[in-house]
Structure formats: structure tokens, C-alpha cells
Amino acid sequence: MAFQEIKLYQVGTSVVGNRLLDPEHRTAQARMGRSNTLTSGHRACQGCGEALGARYVLDAAMRATGGNMVAVNSTGCLEVFSTPYPESSWQLPWLHSLFGNGPAVAAGVAAALKAKGREDIRVVGQAGDGGTVDIGFGCLSGMFERNDDVLFVCYDNQGYMNTGVQRSSATPPAARTANTKAIGPEAGNVFGQGKNVPRIAMAHEIPYVATATVADLHDLEAKVEKAMTFRGARYLHVLVPCPLGWGANSADTIRVARLAKESGIFPVFEGERGEVTAVSKIRRQVPVEDYLRLQKRYAHLFANGAAGRPDIVARLQEEADRNIARYGLLGGEL
Amino acid sequence: MLRQIEGSQAVATAVQLCRPEVISAYPISPQTHIVEALSDRVRTGELAGCEYLMVESEFGALSACIGSSGAGARSYTATSSQGLLFMAEALFNASGLGLPIVMTVANRAIGAPINIWNDHSDSMSMRDSGWIQLFARSNQEAVELHIQAFRLAETLSVPVMVCMDGFVLTHAFEAVDLPSQEQVDAFLPPFVPQQSLDPRDPVTIGAMVGPEAFAEVKYLMHAKQVAALDEIPRISEDFAATFGRDSGGLVRPYRLDDAETVVVALGSVLGTVEEVVDAMREEGVRFGALAISCFRPWPLEEVREALSGAKRVVVVEKAFAVGAGGIVGQNTRLALSGLPTEVYNVVAGLGGRPITQASLHGLFADVVEARLDPRRLHFLDLDVALVERELARAGQGRRSGPHAENMLRDLGVVASGSV
């Protein structure tokens, strides 16, 4: 097969696993031998970032482990849309127990494999942001501090989507959810709350922590593969836009994710043993407003004719600027 | 080998002999001595091939067992009281998934008021969680029930709870005949899971099931428990053949032939009950006792048969359904429905209050001489005056304060305990 020469800048973050690349540079998705771990037929919404993220993460992990892998899933959209009785989209051994115990169940699987001398079989745990940073947080922290041999992946769509888009502690300020509506003096989710679990994970000094988005799937796959080179507890926090919950166009999932990164509102970085080791620089900085305007959950910031809430948009821009400064997201080599 | 040993150490040894592959537990009195001993043995390598997980909560403990059992490893945990409640969601999940986890419950009261001492409120609160519940009368029996529990769990692919009275058994030093590794190996084959997470044969475990099949899945859970009613006696017989010891089974009769009054109870109190039964017999009163060894599944037929000759049944139980009545009592009444037998339901030993021979003797005399109303729920040794004084205080105004602290002040005692 002949390959088309393509410009260097396309090979990096702006290209989604395309088939024009040299096979070596293709994503796991673009390869013939991909494992289709989360196969077609599931019931996710059109343009679901979580489905896309899970597919890339698990196929990359399958490639990294030669298919020797078990997945544990907490309750949430991913679990529900992938196993409508009597069907299952999972083409790997997959166990779902509860909403709040994914990390502990995964730790148990890893312990069983260790006891059996089958540490060649690797374990990936996965959950939404609610299952990771809220109800599963105790189990997650326990899994981290014991340094259990588990890669835990949080698909962060910034809310409890499965139950109808309620606020989680990963929901950003000002975002409208079913229980932080755009009503009252402080419209949408309040400022000054929530937690930063990637940083909390780093505080456990586990071998590897990374954030990623579904906008840069090469980067996401690379991080999964890198994570699988470590033993012990690893954490991957992936921003996965949810068209339904965010009120975004299904066709804009990748774009929204890219703007989250390019505006600095969602910093993409890697850390090892408590230290940040790499950041994904912003390529073409955009104002946070560009990101917000694509999503109806922020519509109240721009409504009421021209007035809207420029003050709140400015506060969100401040948050992005703070990330940019903290992680050094601008300038330098790309 | 016969050894004078603490109950917890004996149970830890029994668990060790069963060759668990994953143990995951969180400390709570009075379960602690068991899991401490097991973690020691994993560390020293005496218990080889086993991973011990120090989890962050009981919820995490049982969740890890769900993962490890799902991955095909023989898995064990232990807890008590608040810890069992903290596991509640995972308990139902483990049984729903049909995972053969074995757990010791060192029975302890549930707060508030917080209380570390023995009763059966914890296990009873989880009686409908889909776990099989076996109750030990002595440490010897606790040891034997654990060995049988693994076999039972793995034969039927159901989780099993072995209930032993906290402190009364867990912390008691008494002689226990501990089996050898060879005996246990002969009785308990290696675990072959019904379902397992295996990359060579990938399965989905824990899928969502809607109205189309949910009832059927639940029905199968029930059917498994019903099957356990046959399996438990079979395992008990096998156990006798291997170990030469008679233990386990569904119910255990004591001097039931010609008994007019039969005491029904669970757990360690049966020793004291048997002493009093003997005393009553010496006085010429025809008493007997029936130990419920297996409370879930409820051995309705066996209980009915054992009690069918009795005129009266006295159920002495260490828990009750607040606002409704006795729990074992209700189950016993169900077993006796249609028979003229009077059932007296007595709640005793709550929060570690000793159940003494003297009190039981008085109770039994009251029953025989018809001084007790069988339609009411009775509380053994209840300090009625104390209750009435507190009710009077409460009646004086809205802000009378917390009952527990008021009553302690009234009694002039201080509660203390390691929690």
C-alpha cells in the first residue's frame, strides 16, 4: 500500500488516528489488528466523548498488554450503555460491581492475579468522574496509597450523566446541571468548590499520573501505553465531553475537548512520583469564551441579549490563566 | 490437634487451613484478633500464596473480595457491627453476582448508642442480603463451620457468613481440636470458579438487567439458597466422614424427645441454655433446646419437624425488628403455622448483657406456669423502672435530652470500650 506524504504538523495533536499515516505512527484505532474492546452496538449517545475515550484507552491498553487484560467498571453511563441485557459490547473480561467501589474491586482483581502468579494479566479500572472523584474516592485513595497494580481511568464528563446530569465535584463553576440550574443569584455551579483529583493522585506519589482529552487521541494512547510500562497504581484523568449533559453539538465533541485544552481551562500534563514531568503546551491559545459558547450549560453567561455575564466569563478566564501560569502551558517547544 | 486457644486464633487457623488466596479486611472490635492473626501469617509466609489487602473501609474490603473472587481466587473477609452495615451495598452485590466469598461476622450490637459488645443485630440486619448465615455455638464449631463454609460457598457459588458471638467466643480461651492440613485438603478441593475473569475466555460479569430477566436472576438466587438446604446437611455428613466430628447442619436438637417446652436459640447462648434445660429436667419439667445452626436459608421444614412435638416454644434471640417484634420468633411462628404450639418470643442479651442461668431459669418457670403472654414481645432482664423514669423525664418537656446519656446518668455508670 502506498502512503501519502503528509506535513509534519498534521502528525501531532491535530490529527485523529488517520489512515494516511505511516503504520508506525497510526493510532491503535487505525490499525487492522485493533482489539475493538468496546465494540459497536452499544447505546451511547451520538458523539459521546466517554465512549470514544474508553474505546481508545482500552484498545491502547490491550495493545500494550497483548490482550492480557481485565477491566473493572463502576456504575455510570459507560457501564449502562455498554451492557444492555442480554448484550455486551465488551470483548475483554469485564466486571461491574457498584458505583462507589471500582478501585477496590480492581485492587481485588490485581491481588487475585498476584496470588495466582498471573501478574502478566493487567488490570484497568474505569469510572466516570462521579464514580472516581466522589463516591469512589475513598476506595481510589486506598488503591493509590497501597500502590496496587491497577491503572485507574476517570472519564471526566464533569457531572453525573447517567442519572440525568447532576453536579459532581468535578463540575466546573458556572456550569448548569440538573441541580445547579441557571437560577438564583449565583447561576449554575458555584465558584470555590470542587477538587482536583489528578493533583490529589500526585500527592499519593504513585508512579504515574496523567491527564488527557479526547481531542488528542495520539497523546491519549501514548499515555495509556506509557502507564502500562509502570507497575503499581497509575491514574489517568481524561476529559470526555458529553453532548447531552453539556448541551453541545454531537459533531463538536472533539472540538470542545480541544478548546478546553487550548484555552487552558483543562491542563494536560503528566507526572511521576508526585512531580509534574511534562505538559502539553497550548498550540493556538483561544479565549475561554470560545470554549464556553459551544455549550448550552454555559448559555446563561451569554443570554439576556448582549449583556450576559461577562464578569463570570472573566472569572473563568482567570482560572484558565492560573492553569497556564501554574503548568507553563504557553511558549517553548511544542 | 487439641489446643487451649483463643477463639479468634482458632478461626484464623481454620481460615489458613482453607488456603485462601486473597484476604481483605478492615479492623473493628471484636473481629480484630482474627484478621491480625491472618495478616501475621501472610507476612511470615506461614499462609503462603495469599495476598492480604489493608483496605480503607469495610466497603472496600468486601469490594476487593468481589474483585478477587470474580478473578477466581478463594477470598475471605471478616467484620462486625457497623462494619457489616458499611458493607451492606457490597453484600447484596456479592450475592447477586454469585461470588463464593466467605466472611466471619464477629457478632456485635449496632449503634446508636455505640456499643462494642455482643448481640446479633448486625447479622440479623443483613439476613435478606442473599448470604447464607451459619451460627456457631462454640469455638470448636466456629472452626468447623468455616471449613464447611468454603466448601458450601464454592459448591453453590454463593457467599457464606459464619456468625460467631463477638467477645463471648472470639475472645474466649477454650480447648479446640484443630484439624490437620491434610484433612482440610481432603475435604476442600481447590476452588474452581463458576465464572472468572480470564482473557482467554472473556466474559462480562455484572451487566445491567432490566424487567425482562431480573426476576429470573433473583429467582435463581432463591433457588440456590433452597438448594443449600440439601447441601448443608450433605456437607455436614461429609465433614463427619473426613474429620470424625459431628458439626454443621441446619438445626441441632438437644433433649428434644418428649420435650414439652423447647427453647430455640442461635449461637453461644446455647451452652447456657443447655445447662438450664438440664436443670429444668432435674426438676421434672420436660425441656429441650433447638439450635438454629443455619438461619439463612431458613430451614422451615426442619424447624417444624423438630418442634412439632412441643406444646410451647420459647425463642430467645439477641436481636429484634424494632417496631415489629422478634426476628427468629417470626420465622419460627411461620414454621409452626397451623400447629397449636404457643410461641413465646424473648429478646435477650442485647449489647452484651449477660444471659444468665438465673434469668433463663426464671423465664422458663414463667413460661411453664403461664405467667407470660405469648402474644407480646418480652425483654429478658429489662430494667423497667429505669425505662419508666426516663419516660417520665421525657414527658416533662420537649428538651429532655438524649435517652442514652440520661439513663447512664440515672444509673451512675460510665460506658467505656475500645471502639
Add this chain to the structure above:
Amino acid sequence: MFAVRIHGRGGQGAVTAAEMLSVAAFDEGRHAQAFPTFGSERTGAPVVSFCRIDDRPIRLREPISHPDALIVQDPTLLHQVNLFAGLKPDGFLLVNTSRSLADLGIAELAGAFDVRRVATVPATELAREHLGRPLPNAALLGGFAALTGEVSLTAVTKAILDRFAGAVGAGNVKAAEAAFDHVLASAGARAAEVR
């Protein structure tokens, strides 16, 4: 059945004493059951433990309210807790003290019991001497063997060594032997008192 109740304070080893006593009795082919009053194990808090010894299996599970013997590990408990509650008139009483019962202000209370069955032993001092630490529990078991004859000194020393290894075991055994001798020696005096 022979029922023993031990009164001490958290940290003095009352529970361990009951357990070792049960091991000693077991070693001599008897049935024994030891258990603590549970919970208040914090250092210094009053602690009670129990041991039943019998020639047939023990089924009873209730605390011992009518002991055949009472061991008081800490005489400061004498005025705080109703120590003698339920002790049978012909029961044994062993008090850890270097003072006399009269000095402790309980001569009258103890007078209710058979003088031949009442003994004091300076177990804390003996422990300090032989073990280097003021832990009276093993020593008291030596005294108990001498006073009651329910278990032999040999069984007691075996039980001690079963529980404590090395120097701690050896020191405890020495203290138990010394307490045994002390109680035996004072038995003569007590017998004389009766006459």
C-alpha cells in the same frame, strides 16, 4: 466446676493471667475456659477476667458472679469496685500487696472468709525483682497454685513459657516460683492463726 475471677487494671495482664490459668488447667487434662470482661482495656481502667476449670466440658457462657476464688491484682481497686461480690464463704482470696490486709483497711471484709484461704503476696515487687517490670500477673498465678492447689506450679510455669519467650518468660517463671514459695510459707502462719 471451679470458677476464678481476676480483678486488675488495664495493662496489668488480668486477661493474660486468666488465659494462662486456662492453659495450665488444660495442660493437666482438665477443661478450662477463660474470657475477659470486654472493652475497657485502656491502661489503668478496672478490668475483670474469668476462668472456669472443670472435669467435664464447659458450656456456660455467662460471667462468673459466684467465684470460688478471687485474685486481686491491684489493691487500689479494693475501695473502688465491689470486689468480693458473690465470693463464696469458703472461697479463696489472693491479694497482690506487700502490706497486710489490716493495713489495706480490709481486714474486716476479708474476715468473712476462711482465714486459711486468704493470702497476700507481693507480686508486683517479685515481678520487679525477677522480671524487671512491675507486672504481677504471672507471679500471682504461682501464688494461686500454692493457695488453691487447683493447678500445679509446673503447669503454671509451662503456661507462662508458652506465652512468653526468652528472658521475659524466664523472669515471669522466677516470679511465679517466688510467689508460690511465699504463699506456701505464709500458709503455716495462717494455719496457726486458726488454731
